[in-house]
Amino acid sequence: AQSVSQHNHHVILSEAASLELGCNYSYGGTVNLFWYVQYPGQHLQLLLKYFSGDPLVKGIKGFEAEFIKSKFSFNLRKPSVQWSDTAEYFCAVKPDTGRRALTFGSGTRLQVQP
Amino acid sequence: GAGVSQSPSNKVTEKGKDVELRCDPISGHTALYWYRQRLGQGLEFLIYFQGNSAPDKSGLPSDRFSAERTGESVSTLTIQRTQQEDSAVYLCASSLVSGTGTYNEQFFGPGTRLTVL
Numbered sequence: 001a002q003s004v005s006q007h008n009h010h011v012i013l014s015e016a017a018s019l020e021l022g023c024n025y026s027y028g029g030t031v032n033l034f035w036y037v038q039y040p041g042q043h044l045q046l047l048l049k050y051f052s053g054d055p056l057v058k059g060i061k062g063f064e065a066e067f068i069k070s071k072f073s074f075n076l077r078k079p080s081v082q083w084s085d086t087a088e089y090f091c092a093v094k095p096d097t098g099r100r101a102l103t104f105g106s107g108t109r110l111q112v113q114p
Numbered sequence: 115g116a117g118v119s120q121s122p123s124n125k126v127t128e129k130g131k132d133v134e135l136r137c138d139p140i141s142g143h144t145a146l147y148w149y150r151q152r153l154g155q156g157l158e159f160l161i162y163f164q165g166n167s168a169p170d171k172s173g174l175p176s177d178r179f180s181a182e183r184t185g186e187s188v189s190t191l192t193i194q195r196t197q198q199e200d201s202a203v204y205l206c207a208s209s210l211v212s213g214t215g216t217y218n219e220q221f222f223g224p225g226t227r228l229t230v231l
Contacts, residue, residue, distance in 0.1 A: 043118075099172070100211075
């Protein structure tokens, strides 16, 4: 069965700092990869996804993620964070075939200080 | 409705009682998922419904957990004889379903926070 590891549980940054959140997965086959975000008091929502093609994917609000197949990683990045990026971020994986449900990491709580 | 809704938003129950959680998916979404999120952990898949197909129950942690869905509408997740370890946020998501190899975004509801005393 696949699993997802997020190395940082809680990250505190100042505004304008750069962000990188780690995500590694374990699965031998082809996968689809996702980052979800949950802002305070809001629902989980999709930030970006990777299916195939260019391993550098861009999402909403200036976020991007890079799929490195050899490292089984899908790290999330943003060059300059804002206070409004304060949220919890979840990495998720789905095998390319088979079950449609997602396997999530444990999440990273990002706190951006003004 | 505009999004996935869940009720109740909070539920406090005593150990050993049964609880029923409800999910209203987005109209037209044939796929419905239940996940559980324990404190400090990621979302854990419980069960998946797609149209009239047999549900994927592979994530249900024990036979105390069951779920039903009537057609492509409301789903209820039932936990019998609740235990303290059942305390978690229970999230529902729905999506469209396209052909093989196509992923349709899952839209999540606000969740039900269950506390078992």
